[in-house]
Amino acid sequence: MPELHSIVQGQGPVIVLSHALGCDLHMWDEVTALLQDRYTVVRYDQRGHGRSPASGADFNMHDLAADAAELIARLGRGPVHFAGVSMGGMTAQALAALHPDTVRSITIANSAAHYDAAARQGWSTRIETVAAQGVAAIADGALQRWLSPDFLARNPQRVAQMREALVRIPAKPYAQACAAVGGIELHLTNPSIRCPALVIGGTLDAATPMALSQQIADGIAGAELATIEAAHISCVEQPEAFAQLLDGFIQRV
Template sequence: MPALHSIVQGQGPVIVLSHALGCDLHMWDEVTALLQDRYTIVRYDQRGHGRSPASATDFNMHDLAQDAAELIAGLGRGAVHFAGVSMGGMTAQALAALHPDMVRSITIANSAARYDDAAQQGWQARIDTVRAQGVASIADGALQRWLSPEFVASHAARVARMRDSLVAIDPQPYAQACQAVAGIALHETNAAIRCPALVIAGTLDAATPLAMSQEIADGIAGAELATIDAAHISCVEQPERFAALLDGFIQRV
Protein backbone atom coordinates (compact mmCIF):
# COMPACT_ATOMS: atom_id res chain seq x y z
CA MET A 1 0.00 0.00 0.00
CA PRO A 2 1.20 3.56 -0.70
CA ALA A 3 1.59 5.81 2.33
CA LEU A 4 -1.59 6.94 4.03
CA HIS A 5 -2.48 10.62 4.30
CA SER A 6 -1.83 12.02 7.77
CA ILE A 7 -1.58 15.29 9.70
CA VAL A 8 0.78 15.90 12.63
CA GLN A 9 0.06 18.72 15.10
CA GLY A 10 1.13 19.75 18.59
CA GLN A 11 3.99 18.83 20.89
CA GLY A 12 4.70 16.24 23.54
CA PRO A 13 4.01 12.49 23.75
CA VAL A 14 2.54 11.06 20.55
CA ILE A 15 -1.11 10.07 20.25
CA VAL A 16 -2.20 8.47 16.97
CA LEU A 17 -5.94 8.82 16.27
CA SER A 18 -7.76 6.34 14.01
CA HIS A 19 -11.22 7.17 12.64
CA ALA A 20 -14.42 5.20 12.16
CA LEU A 21 -15.70 3.53 9.00
CA GLY A 22 -17.05 6.13 6.61
CA CYS A 23 -15.30 9.06 8.30
CA ASP A 24 -11.89 10.65 7.81
CA LEU A 25 -9.23 12.29 9.96
CA HIS A 26 -11.41 15.39 10.42
CA MET A 27 -13.57 13.29 12.74
CA TRP A 28 -10.89 14.22 15.29
CA ASP A 29 -10.83 18.00 14.73
CA GLU A 30 -12.35 18.93 18.09
CA VAL A 31 -10.37 16.41 20.14
CA THR A 32 -7.15 17.49 18.43
CA ALA A 33 -7.81 21.13 19.29
CA LEU A 34 -8.27 20.17 22.95
CA LEU A 35 -5.10 18.05 23.24
CA GLN A 36 -2.49 19.50 20.88
CA ASP A 37 -1.06 21.89 23.47
CA ARG A 38 0.38 18.94 25.42
CA TYR A 39 0.52 16.05 22.95
CA THR A 40 1.74 15.46 19.42
CA ILE A 41 -1.48 14.46 17.68
CA VAL A 42 -1.21 12.30 14.56
CA ARG A 43 -4.41 11.81 12.57
CA TYR A 44 -4.61 9.70 9.43
CA ASP A 45 -7.09 8.59 6.79
CA GLN A 46 -7.68 4.83 6.60
CA ARG A 47 -7.47 3.05 3.23
CA GLY A 48 -9.89 4.46 0.68
CA HIS A 49 -11.10 7.15 3.08
CA GLY A 50 -10.39 10.87 2.90
CA ARG A 51 -7.16 11.48 0.98
CA SER A 52 -5.63 8.01 1.44
CA PRO A 53 -5.39 5.68 -1.57
CA ALA A 54 -7.76 2.77 -1.94
CA SER A 55 -6.61 -0.84 -1.93
CA ALA A 56 -6.49 -2.77 -5.19
CA THR A 57 -7.46 -5.94 -3.33
CA ASP A 58 -9.70 -6.89 -0.42
CA PHE A 59 -8.20 -6.53 3.06
CA ASN A 60 -8.88 -7.42 6.68
CA MET A 61 -8.37 -5.82 10.08
CA HIS A 62 -4.81 -7.15 10.32
CA ASP A 63 -4.03 -5.23 7.13
CA LEU A 64 -5.41 -2.04 8.66
CA ALA A 65 -3.28 -2.67 11.74
CA GLN A 66 -0.24 -3.11 9.49
CA ASP A 67 -1.04 0.22 7.83
CA ALA A 68 -1.03 1.82 11.27
CA ALA A 69 2.24 0.10 12.18
CA GLU A 70 3.91 1.47 9.05
CA LEU A 71 2.60 4.95 9.84
CA ILE A 72 3.99 4.73 13.39
CA ALA A 73 7.35 3.45 12.14
CA GLY A 74 7.53 6.36 9.71
CA LEU A 75 7.09 8.86 12.54
CA GLY A 76 10.38 7.73 14.07
CA ARG A 77 9.16 8.51 17.58
CA GLY A 78 9.04 4.99 19.02
CA ALA A 79 5.95 3.54 20.69
CA VAL A 80 2.84 5.72 20.71
CA HIS A 81 -0.48 6.04 22.46
CA PHE A 82 -3.07 4.80 19.94
CA ALA A 83 -6.76 5.67 20.11
CA GLY A 84 -9.55 4.69 17.74
CA VAL A 85 -13.32 4.86 17.42
CA SER A 86 -15.34 2.00 15.90
CA MET A 87 -13.20 0.68 12.99
CA GLY A 88 -10.33 2.67 14.50
CA GLY A 89 -10.88 0.88 17.80
CA MET A 90 -10.75 -2.44 15.99
CA THR A 91 -7.49 -1.30 14.41
CA ALA A 92 -6.19 -0.52 17.91
CA GLN A 93 -7.00 -4.02 19.15
CA ALA A 94 -5.34 -5.71 16.17
CA LEU A 95 -2.30 -3.41 16.34
CA ALA A 96 -1.66 -4.04 20.02
CA ALA A 97 -1.79 -7.80 19.50
CA LEU A 98 0.33 -7.82 16.34
CA HIS A 99 2.88 -5.11 17.21
CA PRO A 100 3.09 -4.78 21.01
CA ASP A 101 6.35 -2.87 20.74
CA MET A 102 4.65 -0.03 18.85
CA VAL A 103 2.03 0.96 21.43
CA ARG A 104 2.45 2.43 24.90
CA SER A 105 -1.31 2.30 25.41
CA ILE A 106 -4.50 1.83 23.43
CA THR A 107 -7.91 3.46 23.72
CA ILE A 108 -10.80 1.57 22.11
CA ALA A 109 -14.01 3.57 21.77
CA ASN A 110 -17.46 2.57 20.48
CA SER A 111 -16.06 -0.63 19.05
CA ALA A 112 -16.45 -4.41 18.94
CA ALA A 113 -14.28 -7.51 19.08
CA ARG A 114 -16.60 -9.71 17.01
CA TYR A 115 -20.04 -9.86 15.39
CA ASP A 116 -22.61 -12.63 15.58
CA ASP A 117 -24.25 -14.19 12.53
CA ALA A 118 -27.18 -11.77 12.51
CA ALA A 119 -24.89 -8.76 12.58
CA GLN A 120 -22.75 -10.19 9.78
CA GLN A 121 -25.88 -10.60 7.67
CA GLY A 122 -26.62 -6.93 8.29
CA TRP A 123 -23.13 -6.00 7.14
CA GLN A 124 -23.58 -8.05 3.98
CA ALA A 125 -26.84 -6.30 3.24
CA ARG A 126 -25.09 -2.93 3.57
CA ILE A 127 -22.27 -4.08 1.29
CA ASP A 128 -24.77 -5.25 -1.34
CA THR A 129 -26.68 -1.95 -1.16
CA VAL A 130 -23.54 0.16 -1.52
CA ARG A 131 -22.28 -1.84 -4.47
CA ALA A 132 -25.64 -1.56 -6.21
CA GLN A 133 -26.67 1.98 -5.31
CA GLY A 134 -23.59 3.84 -4.04
CA VAL A 135 -22.57 5.15 -0.64
CA ALA A 136 -25.15 7.96 -0.67
CA SER A 137 -27.87 5.31 -0.40
CA ILE A 138 -26.80 4.41 3.15
CA ALA A 139 -25.64 7.86 4.30
CA ASP A 140 -28.72 8.94 6.21
CA GLY A 141 -28.93 5.61 8.03
CA ALA A 142 -25.26 5.87 8.95
CA LEU A 143 -25.71 9.34 10.42
CA GLN A 144 -28.64 8.09 12.50
CA ARG A 145 -26.35 5.43 13.98
CA TRP A 146 -23.42 7.77 14.42
CA LEU A 147 -25.03 10.65 16.30
CA SER A 148 -27.89 11.24 18.70
CA PRO A 149 -30.99 13.09 17.41
CA GLU A 150 -30.24 15.95 19.80
CA PHE A 151 -26.75 16.43 18.40
CA VAL A 152 -27.98 16.26 14.80
CA ALA A 153 -30.63 18.89 15.51
CA SER A 154 -28.20 21.32 17.11
CA HIS A 155 -25.04 20.85 14.98
CA ALA A 156 -26.28 20.97 11.39
CA ALA A 157 -23.02 22.23 9.87
CA ARG A 158 -20.89 19.57 11.58
CA VAL A 159 -23.31 16.82 10.57
CA ALA A 160 -23.29 18.06 6.97
CA ARG A 161 -19.49 17.91 6.85
CA MET A 162 -19.55 14.33 8.12
CA ARG A 163 -22.15 13.37 5.52
CA ASP A 164 -20.05 14.96 2.78
CA SER A 165 -16.99 12.94 3.88
CA LEU A 166 -19.04 9.75 3.83
CA VAL A 167 -20.58 10.15 0.38
CA ALA A 168 -17.19 11.14 -1.07
CA ILE A 169 -15.94 7.58 -0.51
CA ASP A 170 -16.07 5.35 -3.57
CA PRO A 171 -18.36 2.31 -3.19
CA GLN A 172 -15.60 -0.28 -3.66
CA PRO A 173 -13.27 0.82 -0.81
CA TYR A 174 -16.27 1.41 1.44
CA ALA A 175 -17.53 -2.11 0.76
CA GLN A 176 -14.03 -3.52 1.33
CA ALA A 177 -13.83 -1.73 4.69
CA CYS A 178 -17.26 -3.09 5.63
CA GLN A 179 -16.00 -6.61 4.89
CA ALA A 180 -12.91 -6.04 7.04
CA VAL A 181 -15.06 -4.84 9.93
CA ALA A 182 -17.67 -7.60 9.59
CA GLY A 183 -14.99 -10.30 9.61
CA ILE A 184 -13.26 -9.38 12.87
CA ALA A 185 -12.43 -12.07 15.42
CA LEU A 186 -10.42 -9.87 17.79
CA HIS A 187 -11.67 -11.73 20.86
CA GLU A 188 -9.28 -14.50 19.80
CA THR A 189 -6.18 -12.28 20.09
CA ASN A 190 -7.11 -9.67 22.72
CA ALA A 191 -5.84 -11.90 25.52
CA ALA A 192 -2.34 -11.36 24.11
CA ILE A 193 -2.53 -7.57 24.60
CA ARG A 194 -0.21 -6.46 27.40
CA CYS A 195 -0.23 -2.66 27.16
CA PRO A 196 -2.58 -0.48 29.24
CA ALA A 197 -6.01 -0.27 27.61
CA LEU A 198 -8.97 2.06 28.03
CA VAL A 199 -12.32 1.01 26.59
CA ILE A 200 -14.95 3.73 26.06
CA ALA A 201 -18.63 2.98 25.53
CA GLY A 202 -21.37 5.37 24.46
CA THR A 203 -24.48 5.14 26.62
CA LEU A 204 -26.60 6.04 23.56
CA ASP A 205 -24.66 3.85 21.11
CA ALA A 206 -26.99 1.42 19.36
CA ALA A 207 -24.35 0.36 16.81
CA THR A 208 -21.87 -1.00 19.38
CA PRO A 209 -23.75 -1.13 22.70
CA LEU A 210 -22.16 -1.20 26.14
CA ALA A 211 -22.10 -5.01 26.17
CA MET A 212 -19.68 -5.01 23.24
CA SER A 213 -17.32 -2.65 25.07
CA GLN A 214 -17.66 -4.75 28.22
CA GLU A 215 -16.59 -7.85 26.25
CA ILE A 216 -13.51 -6.02 24.97
CA ALA A 217 -12.58 -4.81 28.46
CA ASP A 218 -13.10 -8.29 29.92
CA GLY A 219 -10.84 -9.78 27.24
CA ILE A 220 -7.82 -7.52 27.86
CA ALA A 221 -5.96 -7.93 31.13
CA GLY A 222 -6.26 -4.83 33.33
CA ALA A 223 -8.36 -2.86 30.84
CA GLU A 224 -10.39 0.08 32.16
CA LEU A 225 -13.98 0.74 31.05
CA ALA A 226 -15.53 4.22 30.90
CA THR A 227 -18.72 5.64 29.42
CA ILE A 228 -19.72 8.76 27.50
CA ASP A 229 -23.29 10.01 27.17
CA ALA A 230 -23.18 9.91 23.38
CA ALA A 231 -24.06 7.78 20.39
CA HIS A 232 -21.57 5.96 18.14
CA ILE A 233 -19.13 8.72 17.16
CA SER A 234 -18.56 9.84 20.72
CA CYS A 235 -15.47 11.94 20.01
CA VAL A 236 -17.56 14.26 17.80
CA GLU A 237 -20.61 14.37 20.04
CA GLN A 238 -18.74 14.83 23.34
CA PRO A 239 -15.19 15.95 22.47
CA GLU A 240 -14.47 17.52 25.86
CA ARG A 241 -15.43 14.35 27.72
CA PHE A 242 -13.54 12.17 25.23
CA ALA A 243 -10.40 14.30 25.46
CA ALA A 244 -10.58 14.34 29.26
CA LEU A 245 -10.89 10.54 29.42
CA LEU A 246 -7.99 10.06 27.00
CA ASP A 247 -5.77 12.61 28.74
CA GLY A 248 -6.48 11.22 32.20
CA PHE A 249 -5.79 7.67 31.08
CA ILE A 250 -2.48 8.59 29.43
CA GLN A 251 -1.42 10.54 32.51
CA ARG A 252 -2.03 7.44 34.64
CA VAL A 253 -0.05 5.32 32.16
Protein backbone atom coordinates in the same frame (compact mmCIF):
# COMPACT_ATOMS: atom_id res chain seq x y z
CA MET B 1 0.19 -0.33 0.40
CA PRO B 2 0.92 3.30 -0.66
CA GLU B 3 1.54 5.93 2.02
CA LEU B 4 -1.44 6.96 4.14
CA HIS B 5 -2.36 10.65 4.40
CA SER B 6 -1.69 12.05 7.88
CA ILE B 7 -1.51 15.36 9.78
CA VAL B 8 0.81 15.97 12.76
CA GLN B 9 0.08 18.81 15.22
CA GLY B 10 1.22 19.90 18.67
CA GLN B 11 4.07 18.85 20.94
CA GLY B 12 4.63 16.31 23.69
CA PRO B 13 3.98 12.56 23.92
CA VAL B 14 2.64 11.14 20.65
CA ILE B 15 -1.04 10.17 20.32
CA VAL B 16 -2.17 8.56 17.06
CA LEU B 17 -5.92 8.89 16.38
CA SER B 18 -7.72 6.41 14.10
CA HIS B 19 -11.16 7.20 12.67
CA ALA B 20 -14.36 5.21 12.17
CA LEU B 21 -15.58 3.49 9.01
CA GLY B 22 -16.95 6.08 6.58
CA CYS B 23 -15.20 9.03 8.26
CA ASP B 24 -11.82 10.69 7.76
CA LEU B 25 -9.19 12.33 9.96
CA HIS B 26 -11.41 15.42 10.39
CA MET B 27 -13.57 13.30 12.71
CA TRP B 28 -10.88 14.23 15.27
CA ASP B 29 -10.82 18.03 14.70
CA GLU B 30 -12.37 18.97 18.05
CA VAL B 31 -10.39 16.43 20.12
CA THR B 32 -7.14 17.48 18.42
CA ALA B 33 -7.79 21.14 19.29
CA LEU B 34 -8.21 20.12 22.95
CA LEU B 35 -5.06 17.94 23.13
CA GLN B 36 -2.45 19.60 20.90
CA ASP B 37 -1.09 21.89 23.63
CA ARG B 38 0.08 18.82 25.61
CA TYR B 39 0.54 16.10 22.99
CA THR B 40 1.87 15.54 19.50
CA VAL B 41 -1.41 14.53 17.85
CA VAL B 42 -1.20 12.41 14.69
CA ARG B 43 -4.38 11.88 12.67
CA TYR B 44 -4.50 9.76 9.53
CA ASP B 45 -6.95 8.64 6.87
CA GLN B 46 -7.46 4.86 6.76
CA ARG B 47 -7.00 3.25 3.33
CA GLY B 48 -9.70 4.25 0.84
CA HIS B 49 -10.93 7.03 3.15
CA GLY B 50 -10.24 10.77 2.97
CA ARG B 51 -7.02 11.42 1.07
CA SER B 52 -5.48 7.96 1.52
CA PRO B 53 -5.35 5.69 -1.54
CA ALA B 54 -7.65 2.70 -1.82
CA SER B 55 -6.41 -0.88 -1.82
CA GLY B 56 -6.90 -2.88 -5.01
CA ALA B 57 -7.21 -6.18 -3.17
CA ASP B 58 -9.61 -7.01 -0.35
CA PHE B 59 -8.22 -6.53 3.15
CA ASN B 60 -8.94 -7.38 6.79
CA MET B 61 -8.33 -5.81 10.19
CA HIS B 62 -4.81 -7.26 10.32
CA ASP B 63 -4.01 -5.24 7.19
CA LEU B 64 -5.37 -2.04 8.77
CA ALA B 65 -3.18 -2.72 11.80
CA ALA B 66 -0.16 -3.20 9.51
CA ASP B 67 -0.99 0.16 7.86
CA ALA B 68 -0.98 1.81 11.31
CA ALA B 69 2.30 0.09 12.29
CA GLU B 70 3.89 1.34 9.06
CA LEU B 71 2.69 4.89 9.75
CA ILE B 72 4.14 4.77 13.29
CA ALA B 73 7.45 3.44 11.94
CA ARG B 74 7.55 6.23 9.36
CA LEU B 75 6.98 8.85 12.07
CA GLY B 76 10.00 7.47 13.94
CA ARG B 77 8.33 8.42 17.23
CA GLY B 78 7.06 5.09 18.57
CA PRO B 79 5.90 3.49 20.71
CA VAL B 80 2.81 5.75 20.73
CA HIS B 81 -0.47 6.11 22.55
CA PHE B 82 -3.03 4.88 20.01
CA ALA B 83 -6.74 5.72 20.19
CA GLY B 84 -9.52 4.73 17.82
CA VAL B 85 -13.28 4.91 17.51
CA SER B 86 -15.29 2.04 15.95
CA MET B 87 -13.13 0.72 13.03
CA GLY B 88 -10.27 2.74 14.55
CA GLY B 89 -10.84 0.95 17.86
CA MET B 90 -10.69 -2.39 16.05
CA THR B 91 -7.43 -1.24 14.45
CA ALA B 92 -6.14 -0.46 17.96
CA GLN B 93 -6.97 -3.97 19.19
CA ALA B 94 -5.27 -5.66 16.21
CA LEU B 95 -2.26 -3.32 16.41
CA ALA B 96 -1.63 -4.03 20.10
CA ALA B 97 -1.91 -7.79 19.57
CA LEU B 98 0.10 -8.07 16.33
CA HIS B 99 2.58 -5.16 16.60
CA PRO B 100 3.04 -4.77 20.38
CA ASP B 101 6.28 -2.76 20.06
CA THR B 102 4.43 0.11 18.34
CA VAL B 103 2.11 1.05 21.23
CA ARG B 104 2.54 2.31 24.80
CA SER B 105 -1.21 2.25 25.40
CA ILE B 106 -4.45 1.81 23.45
CA THR B 107 -7.85 3.45 23.79
CA ILE B 108 -10.75 1.58 22.16
CA ALA B 109 -13.97 3.59 21.87
CA ASN B 110 -17.41 2.62 20.54
CA SER B 111 -16.03 -0.59 19.10
CA ALA B 112 -16.40 -4.38 19.02
CA ALA B 113 -14.13 -7.42 19.13
CA HIS B 114 -16.52 -9.83 17.42
CA TYR B 115 -19.96 -9.81 15.78
CA ASP B 116 -22.68 -12.43 16.09
CA ALA B 117 -24.38 -14.00 13.05
CA ALA B 118 -27.19 -11.42 12.94
CA ALA B 119 -24.77 -8.50 12.97
CA ARG B 120 -22.63 -10.13 10.27
CA GLN B 121 -25.73 -10.49 8.11
CA GLY B 122 -26.31 -6.75 8.59
CA TRP B 123 -22.83 -6.03 7.24
CA SER B 124 -23.47 -8.30 4.22
CA THR B 125 -26.71 -6.44 3.49
CA ARG B 126 -24.93 -3.09 3.68
CA ILE B 127 -22.22 -4.29 1.28
CA GLU B 128 -24.90 -5.44 -1.21
CA THR B 129 -26.72 -2.10 -0.96
CA VAL B 130 -23.53 -0.10 -1.56
CA ALA B 131 -22.52 -2.33 -4.49
CA ALA B 132 -25.93 -1.78 -6.14
CA GLN B 133 -26.66 1.86 -5.25
CA GLY B 134 -23.44 3.53 -4.05
CA VAL B 135 -22.47 4.94 -0.66
CA ALA B 136 -25.05 7.75 -0.79
CA ALA B 137 -27.79 5.12 -0.37
CA ILE B 138 -26.63 4.33 3.19
CA ALA B 139 -25.46 7.84 4.20
CA ASP B 140 -28.52 9.09 6.10
CA GLY B 141 -28.91 5.80 7.98
CA ALA B 142 -25.23 5.91 8.91
CA LEU B 143 -25.51 9.44 10.33
CA GLN B 144 -28.50 8.39 12.44
CA ARG B 145 -26.43 5.51 13.87
CA TRP B 146 -23.38 7.71 14.39
CA LEU B 147 -24.94 10.63 16.27
CA SER B 148 -27.80 11.20 18.72
CA PRO B 149 -30.99 12.91 17.49
CA ASP B 150 -30.16 15.90 19.70
CA PHE B 151 -26.70 16.36 18.16
CA LEU B 152 -28.07 15.91 14.61
CA ALA B 153 -30.66 18.64 15.23
CA ARG B 154 -28.28 21.14 16.83
CA ASN B 155 -25.18 20.79 14.61
CA PRO B 156 -26.29 20.81 10.95
CA GLN B 157 -22.96 22.15 9.66
CA ARG B 158 -20.85 19.46 11.38
CA VAL B 159 -23.30 16.75 10.28
CA ALA B 160 -23.14 17.97 6.66
CA GLN B 161 -19.32 17.87 6.81
CA MET B 162 -19.39 14.25 8.02
CA ARG B 163 -21.96 13.25 5.39
CA GLU B 164 -19.77 14.80 2.69
CA ALA B 165 -16.72 12.80 3.88
CA LEU B 166 -18.82 9.61 3.77
CA VAL B 167 -20.33 10.01 0.30
CA ARG B 168 -16.92 10.93 -1.19
CA ILE B 169 -15.70 7.37 -0.50
CA PRO B 170 -16.04 5.21 -3.64
CA ALA B 171 -18.31 2.17 -3.31
CA LYS B 172 -15.60 -0.49 -3.62
CA PRO B 173 -13.23 0.68 -0.84
CA TYR B 174 -16.21 1.37 1.43
CA ALA B 175 -17.55 -2.16 0.84
CA GLN B 176 -14.05 -3.62 1.42
CA ALA B 177 -13.85 -1.77 4.75
CA CYS B 178 -17.32 -3.05 5.71
CA ALA B 179 -16.13 -6.61 5.05
CA ALA B 180 -12.99 -6.04 7.15
CA VAL B 181 -15.08 -4.70 10.05
CA GLY B 182 -17.84 -7.31 9.79
CA GLY B 183 -15.32 -10.18 9.77
CA ILE B 184 -13.39 -9.27 12.93
CA GLU B 185 -12.26 -12.06 15.27
CA LEU B 186 -10.37 -9.81 17.70
CA HIS B 187 -11.63 -11.71 20.74
CA LEU B 188 -9.16 -14.46 19.73
CA THR B 189 -6.07 -12.20 19.90
CA ASN B 190 -7.09 -9.68 22.60
CA PRO B 191 -5.97 -11.95 25.49
CA SER B 192 -2.38 -11.52 24.20
CA ILE B 193 -2.48 -7.71 24.60
CA ARG B 194 -0.06 -6.58 27.31
CA CYS B 195 -0.12 -2.76 27.10
CA PRO B 196 -2.47 -0.60 29.22
CA ALA B 197 -5.92 -0.39 27.60
CA LEU B 198 -8.87 1.95 28.08
CA VAL B 199 -12.24 0.91 26.65
CA ILE B 200 -14.88 3.65 26.20
CA GLY B 201 -18.53 2.77 25.63
CA GLY B 202 -21.26 5.20 24.60
CA THR B 203 -24.40 5.05 26.74
CA LEU B 204 -26.47 6.16 23.70
CA ASP B 205 -24.59 3.96 21.19
CA ALA B 206 -26.97 1.67 19.29
CA ALA B 207 -24.35 0.63 16.71
CA THR B 208 -21.93 -0.87 19.27
CA PRO B 209 -23.87 -1.04 22.54
CA MET B 210 -22.19 -1.01 25.97
CA ALA B 211 -22.25 -4.83 26.11
CA LEU B 212 -19.72 -4.95 23.25
CA SER B 213 -17.39 -2.55 25.10
CA GLN B 214 -17.75 -4.73 28.20
CA GLN B 215 -16.73 -7.79 26.14
CA ILE B 216 -13.59 -6.02 24.92
CA ALA B 217 -12.66 -4.92 28.46
CA ASP B 218 -13.24 -8.45 29.77
CA GLY B 219 -10.94 -9.88 27.08
CA ILE B 220 -7.90 -7.67 27.77
CA ALA B 221 -6.06 -8.19 31.05
CA GLY B 222 -6.23 -5.10 33.27
CA ALA B 223 -8.31 -3.03 30.81
CA GLU B 224 -10.23 -0.07 32.23
CA LEU B 225 -13.84 0.53 31.15
CA ALA B 226 -15.32 4.04 31.01
CA THR B 227 -18.60 5.43 29.69
CA ILE B 228 -19.45 8.56 27.76
CA GLU B 229 -22.94 9.97 27.26
CA ALA B 230 -22.92 9.85 23.46
CA ALA B 231 -23.94 7.81 20.46
CA HIS B 232 -21.49 5.99 18.15
CA ILE B 233 -19.05 8.75 17.14
CA SER B 234 -18.47 9.88 20.71
CA CYS B 235 -15.41 12.02 19.96
CA VAL B 236 -17.52 14.30 17.74
CA GLU B 237 -20.54 14.37 20.03
CA GLN B 238 -18.67 14.86 23.32
CA PRO B 239 -15.12 16.04 22.44
CA GLU B 240 -14.40 17.56 25.87
CA ALA B 241 -15.44 14.40 27.74
CA PHE B 242 -13.53 12.22 25.24
CA ALA B 243 -10.34 14.30 25.49
CA GLN B 244 -10.59 14.28 29.28
CA LEU B 245 -10.90 10.47 29.44
CA LEU B 246 -7.98 10.03 27.03
CA ASP B 247 -5.75 12.55 28.79
CA GLY B 248 -6.53 11.16 32.26
CA PHE B 249 -5.78 7.61 31.12
CA ILE B 250 -2.46 8.57 29.50
CA GLN B 251 -1.42 10.51 32.61
CA ARG B 252 -2.06 7.36 34.70
CA VAL B 253 -0.08 5.22 32.22
